[in-house]
Amino acid sequence: MNKKNIAKLVLLAFTICILIVVSLSNKSYTKDYAILVKNNTEDIALSNSIEQNKNANVSFKNQFSPKLGKSFNGFKEQLGFKESQNDYFRVNTLGYLGKYQFGRSTLKLIGINDTQLFLNTPELQEKAFIANAERNKWVLRKDIKRFVGKKINGIEVTESGILAAAHLAGPGGVKKYLRSYGSNGFEDAYGTSIKYYMKRFHGYDTSKIKANKKAKVSVNA
Template structure:
């Protein structure tokens, strides 16, 4: 009888011990590695983003097909720059077309694509690798066009916003290098605004301080696979 009673207590005690050891935090775990302190987590997207194309509609019509979710890379590197900009433009969706006909993850217009050697917008829309090359080629071309303005204005403040190379390149992606030149050389008086209300000043501020030193100025930059 005593053996049976002791078993009733021993078994629950053993289970509790195993659970305690399993849930006990490892003494070598560095909690600081998982801190989000200091990270820029405030990403916004314009309200009228992107009517979806057949590629994304397929996901909606077939609930069993794997859906892709895109997240911005957090950081101030070149990758952080392009992913943050893409998130602002399209939520990082390669296969989207907005109400004005701008295409893909970075929302390119057909005329800009022609300048970097892409003449088939439909092929471009369904080719993520080409879209990434197009972004870099366009940034290289814009950096060459704006090289003197970057040297002249980088580190100065216009309309209360610190001018940086990455802010200039982001604004050029939005409005074109010509509009950025006008903004800088007028000290903010000529502030281009697109159809959705985004301005050169806003992009200059939002994308300030990224490391875009790896973008090499190239007047003849093309997107080539």
């Protein structure tokens, strides 16, 4: 093989090498560019997802956290929050049940014997709250008429304060407190007193609660 042919072969090999290097370089660039585009797309999607979730959470809070004020729903929700932080499924260390922390004996008085059904059924708990408040209002009807507007232990007595205290201490305990002008008090096992409930739940609208001696909950309704 002469020198001219050898030179041609060398030039051809050199050209092939250059083409291979350029090709590999282009592939690498294309791959890096594709990865960059993919990562940017995923970052944008994640950012959008976080923003959507943030907006959804704001919407959720706005929807379920209305300003209830001194309305009856405000009374009910504040009492539920004080009792259990509005947890329908809570059972405390003394065995009191649900959002409003009912005792088993109180539930029996208003027609509920299946405590497991009660604990697992928020709608039943809401009915139980109304029925118990109606029964307490009937038991305390004379005391409500007699003491509302008066001050006991520096706190103005209101119907909502009486009904809240009756939920805590039972209507009998509230009668003793009112008729002794606060000298015969009551505290539960956690130190919460009738006086505290009278103050905390002062002035709510409880006119929707009708005094009912035979208030019961229909479990099957």
